[in-house]
Amino acid sequence: MRIYESTRDKECKASASSAILNGLAQDGGLYMLRDLEELKIDLNAILNLDYYEIAELVLGKLLDDYSAEEIHDCVHAAYEHKFEAEDITPLVKVGDIYLLELFHGPTSAFKDVALSILPHLVTTALKKHGVDDEIIILTATSGDTGKAALAGFKDVENTKIMVFYPEEGVSAVQKRQMETQAGSNVCVASIKGNFDDAQSSVKQIFTNHELASSMKENHQQFSSANSINIGRLTPQVVYYFKAYADLVNRNEIKLGEEVNFVVPTGNFGNILAGYLAKQMGLPVAKFICASNENNILTDFIKTGIYDRNRDFKKTLSPSMDILISSNLERLLYLLCGCDDKQVSQWMNDLQNKGKYEIGEQLLHVLQQDFWADCADDVKTKAMIKECYEANGYLMDTHTAVAYAAAMKFKEQQINDKKLIVLSTASPYKFVGSVYEAINNQHEEDEFALMNKLNTLTGVDIPKNLAHLNEMPILHNNHLAKEEMEQFVKMKLEEKQW
Ligand SMILES: *Cc1c(COP(=O)(O)O)cnc(C)c1O
Numbered sequence: 001m002r003i004y005e006s007t008r009d010k011e012c013k014a015s016a017s018s019a020i021l022n023g024l025a026q027d028g029g030l031y032m033l034r035d036l037e038e039l040k041i042d043l044n045a046i047l048n049l050d051y052y053e054i055a056e057l058v059l060g061k062l063l064d065d066y067s068a069e070e071i072h073d074c075v076h077a078a079y080e081h082k083f084e085a086e087d088i089t090p091l092v093k094v095g096d097i098y099l100l101e102l103f104h105g106p107t108s109a110f111k112d113v114a115l116s117i118l119p120h121l122v123t124t125a126l127k128k129h130g131v132d133d134e135i136i137i138l139t140a141t142s143g144d145t146g147k148a149a150l151a152g153f154k155d156v157e158n159t160k161i162m163v164f165y166p167e168e169g170v171s172a173v174q175k176r177q178m179e180t181q182a183g184s185n186v187c188v189a190s191i192k193g194n195f196d197d198a199q200s201s202v203k204q205i206f207t208n209h210e211l212a213s214s215m216k217e218n219h220q221q222f223s224s225a226n227s228i229n230i231g232r233l234t235p236q237v238v239y240y241f242k243a244y245a246d247l248v249n250r251n252e253i254k255l256g257e258e259v260n261f262v263v264p265t266g267n268f269g270n271i272l273a274g275y276l277a278k279q280m281g282l283p284v285a286k287f288i289c290a291s292n293e294n295n296i297l298t299d300f301i302k303t304g305i306y307d308r309n310r311d312f313k314k315t316l317s318p319s320m321d322i323l324i325s326s327n328l329e330r331l332l333y334l335l336c337g338c339d340d341k342q343v344s345q346w347m348n349d350l351q352n353k354g355k356y357e358i359g360e361q362l363l364h365v366l367q368q369d370f371w372a373d374c375a376d377d378v379k380t381k382a383m384i385k386e387c388y389e390a391n392g393y394l395m396d397t398h399t400a401v402a403y404a405a406a407m408k409f410k411e412q413q414i415n416d417k418k419l420i421v422l423s424t425a426s427p428y429k430f431v432g433s434v435y436e437a438i439n440n441q442h443e444e445d446e447f448a449l450m451n452k453l454n455t456l457t458g459v460d461i462p463k464n465l466a467h468l469n470e471m472p473i474l475h476n477n478h479l480a481k482e483e484m485e486q487f488v489k490m491k492l493e494e495k496q497w
Contacts, residue, residue: 001015001064001065002016002033002039002062002064003015004016004019004031004032004033004230005031005032005033005034005338005340006025006026006027006029006030006031006032006340007025007029007030007031007032007329007330007332007333007340007343008025008027008028008029008340008343008344008347009025009027009029009340009344010338010340012025012026012027012029014031015065016062016063016064016065016066016230017063017065017066017121017124017125017128017129018125018129019031019229019230019231020063020118020121020122020125020229020230020231021122021125021126021129021131021223023223023224023228023229024224024228029329029340029343029344029347030228030326030327030329030330030333031230032330032333032334032338033062034334034338036276036279036280036334037279037280037281039061039062039279039280040280040281041057041058041061041241041280041281041282042281043244043245043248043255043256043281043282043283044255045057046241046242046245047245047248047249047255049245050087051079051087051088051089051238051239051242052075052076052079052080054238054241054242054245055075055079055235055238056068056071056072056075058234058237058238058241058280059071059074059075059234059235059238061280062230062234062237062276063121063230063234065128066121066124066128070124070128073120073124074117074120074121074124075117077117077120078116078117078120078235079116079117082105082106082116083104083105083106083112084104084105084462084463085101085104087242088104088113088239088242089101089102089104089113089239089242089243090104091242091243091246091247091420092393093252094387094391094393095387095390095391097406097410097418097419097420097421098243098247098252098418098419098420098421099393099395099399099420099421099422099423100239100243100420100421100422100423101423102239102422102423102424103396103423103424103425103426103429103462104462105148105151106148106151106152106464107144107147107148107151107177107464108425108426108428108429108462108464108465109144109147109148109319109424109425109426109429110270110422110423110424110425111144111145111148111149112148112151112152113235113236113238113239114227114231114232114233114235114236115145115148115149115151115152115225115232116148116151116152117152117231117235118152118225118229118231118232118235119152119153119156119159120156121231122135122156122159122223122231123135123156123157123158123159126158132158132219133158133216133219133220133221134158134159134160134219134220134221135158135159135160135220135221135222135223136159136160136161136162136215136220136221136222136223136492137149137153137159137160137161137162137222137223137224137225138162138164138202138205138206138222138223138224138488139161139162139163139164139202139224139225139226140163140164140165140195140198140199140201140202141163141164141165141170141178141195141198142165142166142169142170142195142318142319142321143165143169143170143171143174143318143319144174144319144425144429145225145226145227146163146164146165146174146178146188147163147174147177147178147181149161149163149225150163150178150181150183150186150188151181152225153183153185153186153225154181154182154183154185154186155183155184155185156185159185160185160186160187160497161185161186161187161225162186162187162188162189162488162491163178163186163187163188163189164189164190164191164198164201164202164479164484165178165188165189165190165191165195165198166190166191166193166194166195166197166198167190167191167192167193167478168194169194169195169318170318171318171429171430171432171446172432172446172447173428173429173430173431173446173447173465173468174429175190176447176468176469176471176473177464177465177468178475179473179474179475179476180468180471180472180473180474181474181475182474184496184497185496185497186497187475187477187491187497188475188477189475189477189478189479189484189487190477190478190479191479191480191481191484192478192479192480192481193480193481197481198481198484201481201484201485202484204485205222205484205485205488206222206224208485211485211489215492218492220492226267227267227269227326227327228326228327232269233269233272233273233276233327233330234273234276236269236270236273237273237274237276237277237280240261240273240274240277240282240284241277241282243420244259244282244283247259247418247420252418253418256283257283257417257418258283258284258285258417259283259284259285259417259418259419259420260284260285260286260287260288260409260415260417260418260419260420261274261284261286261287261288261420261422262288262290262402262403262405262406262409262419262420262421262422263287263288263289263290263402263422264290264317264320264398264399264401264402264422264424265289265290265291265297265320265325266319266320266321266322266325267322267325267326267327268289268297268325268326268327268328268331269326269327270422270424271287271289272327272328272330272331274287275287275331275334275369278369279334284369285415285417286369286370286371286409286414286415286417287369287370287371288370288371288372288373288402288405288406288409288419289301289370289371289372289373289405290372290373290374290375290401290402290404290405290406291320291372291373291374291375291401292313292315292316292317292320292321292374292375292376292377292380292401293313293315293374293376293377294312294313294315294320294321294322294323295374296308296310296323296325297325297328297372298372298373298374300328300372301366301367301370301371301372302372303363304357304358304359304360304362304363304366305355305356305357306328306346306350306355306356306357306358307354307355308323308324308350308354308355309354309355310323315376315377315380316377316380316381316397316430316433317380317397317398317400317401317430319398319424319425320398320401324350329343329347331366332346332358335358335362335365335366336358336362346358371409371414372405373404373405373408373409374401374405375400375401375404375405379404380397380400380401380404380433380437381397381400381433381436381437382437383395383400383401383403383404383407384397384400384427384433384434384437384438385437385438387400387403388438388457389438394427394434394438394453394457394459395423395427395434396423396424396425396426396427396429396430396434397425397430397433397434397437398424398425398430399421399422399423399424399425400437402421402422402423402424403421406419406421426462426465427453427459428450428453428461428462428465429465431446431449431450431453432444432446432449434453435449435452435453435456438456438457439456447468447469450465450466
């Protein structure tokens with residue numbers, strides 16, 4: 001059996017299923033596997049497999065204390081009849097590059113791929129370990145995670161989920177998606193303040209020992225659905241292999257030929273999943289890390305200096321507005337030869353000085369696999385318009401940031417391998433910005449705009465968004481951040497939500 005170890009203290013170990021239940025390692029580090037090259041996937045063998053079968057193969061290796069039958073059941077429960085695309089993550093040729101569409105799940109963002117299966121991995125782990133506690137998922141969200149987690153955990157036995165979002169920090173579509181969430185185990189509240197206020201209050205509630213022990217008596221425990229959990233990271237490895245198999249099957253590349261993946265990046269989860277795929281044998285030349293104006297990762301990949309002493313910017317790609325990319329810690333761990341002392345040092349520096357530096361030698365190793373670029377809002381909108389006019393293909397703002405990086409990469413002729421851009425959201429999810437980009441007009445009513453954009457472009461509105469404004473509002477909790485803890489305690493007393 002493979003054992004996950006903490007990036008900050010490798011003596012802190014857990015099986016895959018325990019790591020999924022724990023979320024974060026006890027020492028505050030992230031669970032990681034070493035020697036991934038021992039988990040090679042036979043590329044020839046995946047060519048004839050569908051998404052489900054590739055998922056079973058990849059997850060079977062990465063989460064190897066689950067039985068084949070358990071993985072099979074989780075994969076099917078997660079994806080069957082839940083995605084609007086039959087092959088789950090379609091690969092579309094646009095001009096001379098490819099877009100890997102990850103947004104056909106229940107909430108139209110790529111986070112659905114992982115959050116559809118996480119609840120099943122959690123409940124299976126509970127059964128394996130004979131734990132009969134009810135799991136309470138607490139999540140602070142800047143938009144996409146909250147809705148995808150609600151949809152994933154809705155009516156899942158032995159779980160409840162509570163989501164807090166900043167009142168002024170999410171798009172009208174995102175807000176309505178959360179307010180209308182049905183289910184007997186879900187709870188949604190908006191917070192007066194920004195995302196950081198919601199996030200720090202959630203962390204405080206998480207680490208309240210008194211609350212934790214009284215919950216234990218009532219057979220309840222908290223857990224987390226954010227992307228530090230390996231149950232969110234590992235399902236994202238699957239679509240990298242699927243995209244590659246699609247390219248070979250369509251004779252776009254030869255088996256074994258290297259490709260580049262371009263990833264719009266925030267918390268570094270998606271792109272790291274690609275790096276894991278490469279360790280498991282996927283032929284990748286470069287991972288192109290694309291950022292918006294919060295371009296801390298672009299600077300890091302170019303200089304080896306991670307410096308968060310800078311202003312946080314609100315952009316048109318809000319799911320990438322982030323200054324601390326948690327999953328980067330996992331990459332650092334692998335790059336420095338699993339040196340937990342070294343990673344702890346860097347993370348301490350980040351905590352205390354807001355900055356760390358990895359040095360020339362390691363930077364060189366990093367740059368063999370990664371290249372980076374960033375795009376501001378003006379460039380983002382220009383890309384949406386340009387791609388639409390040239391190819392009739394409509395992208396969301398996050399995907400457009402990656403598209404911009406792909407174009408720059410091509411222009412600079414870094415290599416001539418095929419480019420696959422990961423498309424992380426439906427354009428309808430960020431309809432205000434997308435409409436403005438192609439039509440130069442700003443309009444307030446996002447729901448009316450969906451129909452206008454549909455008429456203008458002929459691109460279908462995803463089913464889950466089409467009738468959103470006619471759905472009943474089921475959640476009407478508005479809290480000051482000081483009220484959150486009391487609110488959580490009150491909800492913990494209620495049998496059904
Ligand atoms: C979360 C998100 C991202 C960033 O993904 P990470 O794994 O955090 O790097 C990009 N685009 C969209 C639409 C997202 O919701």
